[in-house]
Every structure is written in structure tokens, then in C-alpha cells.
Amino acid sequence: MSNLIRGLRGLALAMTGMAGSFAAQAADTMENAYWNLPKGVTDISNEVWHLHMAAFWVCVVIAIVVFGVMFYSIFAHRRSKHPVPATFHHSTTVEIIWTIIPFVILIGLAVPAAGTLIKQYDTRNAAMTVKITGYQWKWQYEYVGEGVSFFSTLDAESNKARQLHSGVDPKTVPHYLHNTDNYLVLPVGKKVRFLLTSNDVIHGWWVPDLAIKKDAIPGFINEMWTQINEPGIYRGQCTVLCGRDHGFMPIVVHAMSETDYAAWLAKQKGGAEVAAAAPVTTTDAAVDAPAAPAAEAAPTEVAAAAPAPAPAAAAPAADSKAGEKLFLGNCAACHQATGAGMPPTFPALTGSKLVAGPIDAQITQVLKGKNAMPPFAHLSDADIAAVVTYTRNNLGNKVGDAATAEQVKKLR
Numbered sequence: 001m002s003n004l005i006r007g008l009r010g011l012a013l014a015m016t017g018m019a020g021s022f023a024a025q026a027a028d029t030m031e032n033a034y035w036n037l038p039k040g041v042t043d044i045s046n047e048v049w050h051l052h053m054a055a056f057w058v059c060v061v062i063a064i065v066v067f068g069v070m071f072y073s074i075f076a077h078r079r080s081k082h083p084v085p086a087t088f089h090h091s092t093t094v095e096i097i098w099t100i101i102p103f104v105i106l107i108g109l110a111v112p113a114a115g116t117l118i119k120q121y122d123t124r125n126a127a128m129t130v131k132i133t134g135y136q137w138k139w140q141y142e143y144v145g146e147g148v149s150f151f152s153t154l155d156a157e158s159n160k161a162r163q164l165h166s167g168v169d170p171k172t173v174p175h176y177l178h179n180t181d182n183y184l185v186l187p188v189g190k191k192v193r194f195l196l197t198s199n200d201v202i203h204g205w206w207v208p209d210l211a212i213k214k215d216a217i218p219g220f221i222n223e224m225w226t227q228i229n230e231p232g233i234y235r236g237q238c239t240v241l242c243g244r245d246h247g248f249m250p251i252v253v254h255a256m257s258e259t260d261y262a263a264w265l266a267k268q269k270g271g272a273e274v275a276a277a278a279p280v281t282t283t284d285a286a287v288d289a290p291a292a293p294a295a296e297a298a299p300t301e302v303a304a305a306a307p308a309p310a311p312a313a314a315a316p317a318a319d320s321k322a323g324e325k326l327f328l329g330n331c332a333a334c335h336q337a338t339g340a341g342m343p344p345t346f347p348a349l350t351g352s353k354l355v356a357g358p359i360d361a362q363i364t365q366v367l368k369g370k371n372a373m374p375p376f377a378h379l380s381d382a383d384i385a386a387v388v389t390y391t392r393n394n395l396g397n398k399v400g401d402a403a404t405a406e407q408v409k410k411l412r
């Protein structure tokens with residue numbers, strides 16, 4: 001007898017143990033599954049994840065109950081068993097019950113969801129602000145009040161692999177279409193406010209690990225915020241169909257410790273100051289200067305304000321790395337990395353009459369755009385000069401002259 005009890009108790013223990021470990025395993029799978037919403041790295045993203053799971057399990061239970069009753073009824077009351085249907089109708093009690101239960105479920109989901117939503121919208125007391133501007137097809141990040149600003153475009157490797165007949169297997173490219181040239185660097189443990197807008201069409205800024213997703217709308221400024229708990233690299237992308245290259249404007253956030261962030265910021269500022277102080281004419285020189293690694297990332301105002309006398313000193317930098325980078329980031333999507341273009345819509349720059357002709361005409365076209373070519377006025381004078389110089393002395397062209405930042409400034 002006591003043996004039987006002991007045996008039963010053992011069995012019961014084993015069963016609860018199994019159920020417990022199964023539940024733990026299921027919970028673990030849900031947390032780490034690539035197909036589920038990621039739990040993310042902020043308090044808000046954790047709250048969002050738990051809300052999502054709560055709603056999911058409520059749906060699972062409702063589905064089991066509703067389909068259970070339905071299938072049971074279909075089977076148990078089939079016509080072969082009950083040829084004469086029952087004639088009852090209308091039950092006030094049942095109607096009240098099936099109104100109250102969903103009402104309670106909805107309130108039960110809405111109350112915590114509203115709490116999280118209110119927190120998500122509370123952008124007060126932020127330690128810093130980053131202005132994000134969407135462009136076709138890149139993002140600009142401005143560290144408000146810091147004088148640091150830069151563009152973030154698809155990384156060169158992904159960009160190369162995505163070209164038609166590139167011969168590069170995208171599977172060999174790390175983080176294919178999910179990598180950028182410049183990361184948005186943020187400190188962990190600090191509340192960061194974002195001001196989100198767009199320069200052309202509606203874009204959407206989305207980083208799942210931060211549980212942030214909002215539209216960037218021209219003429220409007222949307223606000224959002226985050227406070228990242230763990231250092232790391234978090235990837236996202238534009239989520240609003242924003243034109244032909246919508247799929248090629250990823251987002252990469254690099255969260256680092258406060259001290260690392262401070263060092264990074266100081267470096268960016270140092271670079272900008274060097275660029276502003278350097279008495280250079282050709283942007284190639286400014287951007288290529290080893291002392292100014294962040295010159296491309298320098299805010300437009302700083303670059304434009306650079307004292308730049310001595311125009312004659314400009315030498316065509318035929319192998320300008322900065323010009324090449326700008327070309328790959330801004331122009332290669334249409335004109336191809338080789339300059340071959342995609343005729344008839346996107347003309348070749350190799351052997352182009354405009355490129356071989358007067359430099360002012362080419363600068364103007366890059367500034368103002370023409371037909372299907374968008375304007376690039378958002379680039380700094382220095383950057384436009386660099387990219388124009390690049391096209392005139394590379395891609396099979398040998399014009400031999402160089403554009404200067406002042407020329408660009410005059411033609412704006």
C-alpha cells in the first residue's frame with residue numbers, strides 16, 4: 001500500500017517536473033526564437049515583448065476554447081446522431097456572458113498596453129537629442145548642440161553585391177543590406193531623444209531591438225526616445241516604401257559605454273574642427289587629410305564655413321578616396337560603380353559630354369538635379385566638389401580639373 005502511494009507520488013513529481021521543464025523550455029524558445037518579436041535591449045522593448053506575449057497567449061487560449069466547442073458541437077451533434085434539430089433560441093444569460101468575457105479580456109489587455117504607450121511617448125528629461133533626417137536613400141544623424149552630423153548609407157560591400165551582374169554572392173557579404181558606412185553611435189544608460197523628419201518622401205525609422213518604429217515625414221518632426229541597457233550593435237531599416245531603393249537604407253545603432261561614447265564624440269568634434277581650420281580649397285584635400293578622418297561627417301555649416309582662399313592651388317586628385325566614397329554612396333545606385341550607368345534611363349558618366357564640358361554645368365546638375373536625377377543640395381559644398389572632381393577624373397574620364405567648394409557655393 002505504502003509502496004503504491006510512494007510510486008504514485010514519484011509519478012506525480014516526475015510529471016510536474018516534466019511540465020515545469022517543458023514550460024521553461026517553451027518560455028526560453030519564445031524569448032530567443034528568431035521568428036518571434038525580439039525582446040530587445042531597453043526597458044520599453046521588454047515591456048512591449050511581454051505585452052506581445054500576453055496577447056499571444058490570450059489568443060491561443062481563445063482559439064482552443066472556441067475551436068474546441070465548435071469541433072465538439074459539429075461532431076457530437078451531427079445530423080446522423082440528431083436528425084431532428086433542437087428548436088431553442090435566445091438565451092439572455094449566454095448573451096450577457098459572451099459580452100462580458102471579451103470586454104474583460106480587452107480591458108485586461110488595454111490597461112497595461114496604454115501604460116507602456118504613454119511611457120513610449122514621454123520624451124521629457126532626455127540627456128541628449130539626435131535629429132534623424134530621412135533622404136532617398138540614406139539617413140542623416142545630427143547630434144543636436146554638439147556640432148556633429150553625418151550621413152549613414154548602405155555599406156560599400158552590400159552596395160557592390162546588390163548591383164545587377166555584380167558577380168558577388170550576397171550570402172558571402174556580412175550583414176548584407178543590414179550594414180552602413182557610418183553607425184549611429186549612442187551611449188548606454190542614457191535617455192536619448194530623437195527628432196525625426198524627412199527631406200523628400202515619407203521614410204520610417206525602425207530598430208526592433210529598441211522597439212522604436214516611427215514615420216519620418218517631410219515638414220513634420222516626430223519625437224521618440226530610447227534608453228539602451230546593453231552595449232552592442234543593433235540593426236534596423238527603413239520601413240516605409242520610399243521609392244526605388246527603399247530596401248537599401250538600413251540603420252545600424254552602435255551602443256557603447258558612456259566613456260567610449262564620450263571619446264567617440266570628442267573624436268568627431270576634433271575632426272570637424274580640423275576640417276574647419278584647414279586652409280584648403282579642394283575638398284579632396286580637406287577630406288583626405290589624415291588629420292581629419294571625420295571631415296565627411298562634419299556638419300555642413302562647418303565645412304561651408306571653412307576659410308578657403310587660394311583657389312589656384314587646387315590640383316585634381318584623380319584617386320580621391322573621399323570622392324569615390326561619396327560617388328559610391330550617392331551616385332552609383334543609378335550611374336553604377338563603374339560609371340557605365342543603366343542606359344537609356346540612367347546615362348553613363350564614362351565619356352559623358354556634361355562631365356567633359358564646363359565644370360559649372362555639371363555642378364549645377366548635381367546641385368539641382370534633372371528629370372529622374374534627384375538634387376544633391378543636401379550634401380556640403382565640399383562633398384559636392386569632391387564627387388564632381390571624382391567623376392571628372394575617374395570612371396574612365398580624364399578632364400584634369402577639380403571643382404572647389406567656393407564654386408559650388410556660388411552655384412547653389
Ligand code: HEC
Pocket residue numbers: 327330331332333334335345346347348349352353354355362365366370371372373374376387388391
Ligand atoms: C536616382 C538616380 C540618380 C542618382 C542617384 C544620380 N543620378 Fe546623375 N543622372 C540621373 C539621370 C536620370 C540622369 C539623366 C538626366 C537627364 O538628362 O534627363 C543623370 C545625369 C547625370 C549626369 C549627366 C550625364 C550626361 O551625360 O547626360 C551627370 C554628370 C550626373 N548625372 C552625375 C551624377 C552624380 C555626380 C551623382 C551623385 C552625386 C548622380 N549623378 C546621382 C540619375 C541619377
Ligand SMILES: [Cu+2]
Pocket residue numbers: 134135137202203204238239240241242246249
Ligand atoms: Cu526610406
